[in-house]
Amino acid sequence: MTHQATTHPLDDALALQARDNGVFVGHTTQAYWNMVGPFGGITAASMLQAVMQHPQLLGEPISLTVNFAGAVMEGDFTIRANPVRTNRSTQHWMLTLEQPGPDGQMMVATTATVVTAVRRETWSVSDCPMPKVPDASHFERAAPDFPAQWLNAYDMRPVTGNFPKAWDGGGDASLSQLWVRDMPERSLDFVSLAAASDLFFPRIWLRRAKRVPIGTVSITTYFHATGAQLAQTGSSYLFAQAQAQELRNGFFDQTAQLWNAEGLMLATSNQIVYYKE
Amino acid sequence: MTHQATTHPLDDALALQARDNGVFVGHTTQAYWNMVGPFGGITAASMLQAVMQHPQLLGEPISLTVNFAGAVMEGDFTIRANPVRTNRSTQHWMLTLEQPGPDGQMMVATTATVVTAVRRETWSVSDCPMPKVPDASHFERAAPDFPAQWLNAYDMRPVTGNFPKAWDGGGDASLSQLWVRDMPERSLDFVSLAAASDLFFPRIWLRRAKRVPIGTVSITTYFHATGAQLAQTGSSYLFAQAQAQELRNGFFDQTAQLWNAEGLMLATSNQIVYYKE
Numbered sequence A, B: 001m002t003h004q005a006t007t008h009p010l011d012d013a014l015a016l017q018a019r020d021n022g023v024f025v026g027h028t029t030q031a032y033w034n035m036v037g038p039f040g041g042i043t044a045a046s047m048l049q050a051v052m053q054h055p056q057l058l059g060e061p062i063s064l065t066v067n068f069a070g071a072v073m074e075g076d077f078t079i080r081a082n083p084v085r086t087n088r089s090t091q092h093w094m095l096t097l098e099q100p101g102p103d104g105q106m107m108v109a110t111t112a113t114v115v116t117a118v119r120r121e122t123w124s125v126s127d128c129p130m131p132k133v134p135d136a137s138h139f140e141r142a143a144p145d146f147p148a149q150w151l152n153a154y155d156m157r158p159v160t161g162n163f164p165k166a167w168d169g170g171g172d173a174s175l176s177q178l179w180v181r182d183m184p185e186r187s188l189d190f191v192s193l194a195a196a197s198d199l200f201f202p203r204i205w206l207r208r209a210k211r212v213p214i215g216t217v218s219i220t221t222y223f224h225a226t227g228a229q230l231a232q233t234g235s236s237y238l239f240a241q242a243q244a245q246e247l248r249n250g251f252f253d254q255t256a257q258l259w260n261a262e263g264l265m266l267a268t269s270n271q272i273v274y275y276k277e
Helices: A009-013 A040-052 A149-153 A189-197 A201-207 A229-233 B008-015 B040-052 B149-155 B192-194 B203-208 B227-233
Strands: A024-027 A060-068 A077-087 A090-100 A105-117 A152-160 A176-182 A212-221 A238-243 A247-248 A251-260 A265-275 B023-027 B058-066 B078-088 B091-098 B106-117 B154-160 B176-182 B214-223 B237-243 B244-249 B251-260 B265-275
Touching: A009 A040, A009 A189, A040 A060, A040 A077, A040 A090, A040 A105, A040 A189, A040 A212, A060 B058, A060 B106, A060 B214, A077 A247, A077 B106, A090 A229, A090 B091, A090 B106, A105 B058, A105 B078, A105 B091, A105 B106, A149 A152, A152 B106, A176 A189, A189 A212, A189 A229, A201 A247, A201 A251, A201 A265, A201 B227, A212 B058, A212 B154, A212 B214, A212 B265, A229 A265, A238 B091, A251 B265, A265 B214, A265 B244, A265 B251, A265 B265, B008 B040, B008 B192, B040 B058, B040 B078, B040 B091, B040 B106, B040 B192, B040 B214, B058 B192, B149 B154, B176 B192, B192 B214, B192 B227, B203 B244, B203 B251, B203 B265, B227 B265
Parallel strands: none
Antiparallel strands: A024 A077, A060 A105, A060 A212, A077 A090, A090 A105, A152 A176, A176 A238, A212 A265, A238 A251, A247 A251, A251 A265, B023 B078, B058 B106, B058 B214, B078 B091, B091 B106, B154 B176, B176 B237, B214 B265, B237 B251, B244 B251, B251 B265
């Protein structure tokens, strides 16, 4: 008998085959499936993965913007990652994700821009300290709240602003706080952090206590930690917080922060989300 | 004698000549000059202007991300605006701004993605109400704080978090609030709002009470109002607020909100900024 090493479902979902000239081919997986396509966070992470695996990569991720232009279908997808400008210590990337459309021609489903840079140690301070809450062991894992496979890929422990129990239109706030980590456990890196930046349920569902159709249009994540700091964080819980600022005429925004358990800010993230009604 | 209609300096700076296939040629102007290149807000607005003037535009701006890949030099620049995906009610754009490099070949100085959409009236609410402050007439216009021409293009009336008087390393907060409008007055639209989203002086200068070299790397602005609401806002003062969340190892972020005087959230904006030391 041979011993088969187990690939973590996240690494399976983010596996890319490199072709020439910054072209990568990936494949959707069931483990991160949402209602009608992959979990947006996994698509964002796939875009970043192409940059991380590109032979010309300079430095580490600073900024990631991913625009969800159309549904990603089950099956293969092609990512094109182009380092359009490389400076001494920063690098600028443009990316597309394509799949064949109904009549066979390639269609853009996702666009992205990424900034990478060589970081140096400088004077530093946090102006948004982590809220003081009991550690993750004091909270229970929430059962998945709606039928989406990707929810099983996270151990989410709500602290405040949990999924509404009653859809009675009685919501009055949009803030959620939770402890979260990958399930099964996996040591943190930039791609898993990019995925985790999108794991909050829709702010409008909480604010309105009503489930309306939604879809993220664009997400931007800023990375504040180095790869070494993420590795040091390992598989311990992250503290994650999200809140809407404005919900108006079909679109709401969400501002989010993710810290490690030691209170180090790992990422700040913003998104704009379409909603109906 | 003929009467010469006066072009507003902002419209002068954002004037683009359309060529074929989404190519636009613009020219830097002195009125929005910063220290070593154009004010970042005017470059962001130029990218959006190319989308606004594109014959295939669908809807109005929802999201704008602009990445500052390299310095924009004095002179002509070429913007390429590509509507990579058009859906029923949303449209996704990728853009570059190029100028000739030292040896004559075109170099990418700026990249951008834009999402536009047809907005519909829906249930709406604000979860980030405008702070209650006296109106703009209660505050004095601040004289430009550092030698940059573009500062003269805005009437800025600091409410809190003004430019430090002493560079003594004694800063303790990064929040600024101000009333602001274009000078000379100009009726608000998407391009002027995009520019205004970048008008805050560097958060690290305030937080540290020390001036260190900085440069915005990427800015993302979400638009929450319609063009009709911006026109209705006219040339009255906007209330603008900005704060850093994390300043660490060479990069800090900034989260900003801009309301009109009636308290309507017009835009939320985030950026990540390089700093030295």
